[in-house]
Amino acid sequence: MTTDLDQLAALPDEHKAQIAKDVLDALDIQVKRQIRDELIIPCPVGAFHNDQERNPTAALSASKLLFNCLGCDSSGTILWLIATVRGDITIDEAREWLLGEAGLTRAVGLPDMLSFFDALYTPKSRPPMPVYSDRMLERWQGIDGYILDDRQIPITTAVRMRICTDPDGFIGPPEDRVRTGPRAVIPHYWKGQLVGWQSRRLPCADPTAPKYLSTPAFPRDETIFDYDPYREEVVVVESPMSQLRHQHHSDVEGTFGAVVTDEQIKHLVNGRRKIIWFMDNDPAGWRAVAGRTFNGRFFPGAPERASRWCQNWVVQHPFAADPADMSDELYDLLVTEHAVPWQVWEQPKVLYCHRCFQPDHRGACQ
Numbered sequence: 001m002t003t004d005l006d007q008l009a010a011l012p013d014e015h016k017a018q019i020a021k022d023v024l025d026a027l028d029i030q031v032k033r034q035i036r037d038e039l040i041i042p043c044p045v046g047a048f049h050n051d052q053e054r055n056p057t058a059a060l061s062a063s064k065l066l067f068n069c070l071g072c073d074s075s076g077t078i079l080w081l082i083a084t085v086r087g088d089i090t091i092d093e094a095r096e097w098l099l100g101e102a103g104l105t106r107a108v109g110l111p112d113m114l115s116f117f118d119a120l121y122t123p124k125s126r127p128p129m130p131v132y133s134d135r136m137l138e139r140w141q142g143i144d145g146y147i148l149d150d151r152q153i154p155i156t157t158a159v160r161m162r163i164c165t166d167p168d169g170f171i172g173p174p175e176d177r178v179r180t181g182p183r184a185v186i187p188h189y190w191k192g193q194l195v196g197w198q199s200r201r202l203p204c205a206d207p208t209a210p211k212y213l214s215t216p217a218f219p220r221d222e223t224i225f226d227y228d229p230y231r232e233e234v235v236v237v238e239s240p241m242s243q244l245r246h247q248h249h250s251d252v253e254g255t256f257g258a259v260v261t262d263e264q265i266k267h268l269v270n271g272r273r274k275i276i277w278f279m280d281n282d283p284a285g286w287r288a289v290a291g292r293t294f295n296g297r298f299f300p301g302a303p304e305r306a307s308r309w310c311q312n313w314v315v316q317h318p319f320a321a322d323p324a325d326m327s328d329e330l331y332d333l334l335v336t337e338h339a340v341p342w343q344v345w346e347q348p349k350v351l352y353c354h355r356c357f358q359p360d361h362r363g364a365c366q
Contacts, residue, residue, distance in 0.1 A: 013037070017062040023078055024060065027085050037062040043069040044085045045136075066128065076130035076217060083216030087171060094216070130217050132194045140164040140185050146202050147184050151324065153244045161226070161244060162187045169205055171213065181205030183213070186240050190223045198240060198256075222263045225254035229267075233274040235335055238285065242278075242323035246331055258284035260302040269309035276339050277303050278315040280322045286347045289314050303342035313339040320351035320360040330354060 020039055024031060033040045038059040042052035052058075057071030065078040076084070082094040143158045144165045153163075169180040183199040196215035201207075214220070225240045226247060235252040237243055243254035255264055258279060268275060279285035291301040303312035317334050319326070326334075352358065356365040 013063055016065060020060050020062040020065060020078065023082065027082065029085075032056045035059075037064075043071055043074070044081075045069060045074045045132075074130070074132050074136070075128065077128070080130050080217040087177060129190070129195050129219050129222070130215070132196065132215075134194055136194070137162060137164055137185070137187060137197075140166050144182060144184055144202055150203075151241060151245060154248050157244055157248050163244070165202075166199060169199070169201070169209065171209065180209035186244070188218070188223070188225060188240075190219065190227070195219055195223065200241070220256035221259070221261045223256075224264060224267050225256060227253055227267060229270055232272060233276070234268070234272060235276045235278050236268060237278050237323050238280050238288075239322065239324060245324045245326075246328065249328055250331065250335065252278075258288040260288060262305070265302060265306050269306050272310045274311040274313065275303070275306060276313045276315060276335060277342070278323050278335065281317065281320060281348065281351060289342070289345060290347065301342075303345075307342065312342045314342050314345040316340045316345055316348075318348045318350060318352050319354035321354040326354060 017037070021031065024039065024041060027044070029041050029044055031039045031041055032053075039062055040056050041058050041060060042056045043058035045058070058067065058069040060067050060078070060081070066075065067078065067081040068075040079094045086094070142165050143155070143163055147153050147158055147163055148155060164185045166183045166185050169183040170177045171180055180201070182202045182205050184202055185197050185199050187197045188195055196218040198215075198218070199213045201209050201211050225243050228234075228251070231251045231253075233251065235246075235250055237246075237252055237254050238256070238258055240254050240256070243252050246252050253268070277289060279288050287301070289301045289303060291304065292299055303314055306312050315334050316338050319330075323331055351360040353360055353365060358365075
């Protein structure tokens, strides 16, 4: 049986080399020299590099289509490089651009191109995780008052997690870049390395800009936010903001959303005695706990999938609020007094305001 790796290996090296050169040409990145299959180029990722024209520190492997910079320690696949250089576009959009605007079908036939990228970027042969230098964060300074005051994240937490403010919030490709206004930048470290960051639109920014943005190829489905493998018991929440809000008084980790992958569960259950799931009280959070049926097949929720390795409890509460919106006292009460074994958890029938304890309403409490 032919595997994805077999398909990848079958593509001739000259085809891969032509793809690499065409991409760099389309991105207006000049190849300075070639050492074996390494195309030596000025780094287009780190803004702080010196004299890249005479002393380039980056390279693109023509055989593996992987980018690496020795100057800023950034690395990633060729699609990650395209998405990073062109701005805040997704890996899928980079793939479409690669097949269309860059005109790369002149190097290889379209079926070969599709087969190659399907092989290279399938989850069965996951590409290396992007890695950034810590110096990438130095261009952004200060912590916005929204994080400290409105979201009530302690200054010690903000400093520890290296939260900073991007005052411009530029999005889009370089030739058509748009300033959307300030954004809070939340770095994500995995196994001691900076693997990306998410940014959150601040209240004074353009309200039409995306609320959250992530760096290209952000590894949300294979990592955990603020993961500590030495915790025997942990509270699991969805968003980094919920984790940041309560990490000063709780052992809490985040999954970057309600969809919890098997890879994330492997990390969460590793050496753990107990997991307490504190998902958002909305349809996505309920599906994450209870599971869902699709095309006649039932897919178990995250607690059930993790239950073969450790105890799994779920916070049972009626409030129409995320953990990020709750006070320390309410959060602690719900975790300690209202967590139940996952088998007996029930979706709330009525939701209440967590401030006035009246049925859920829009706007401020009266």
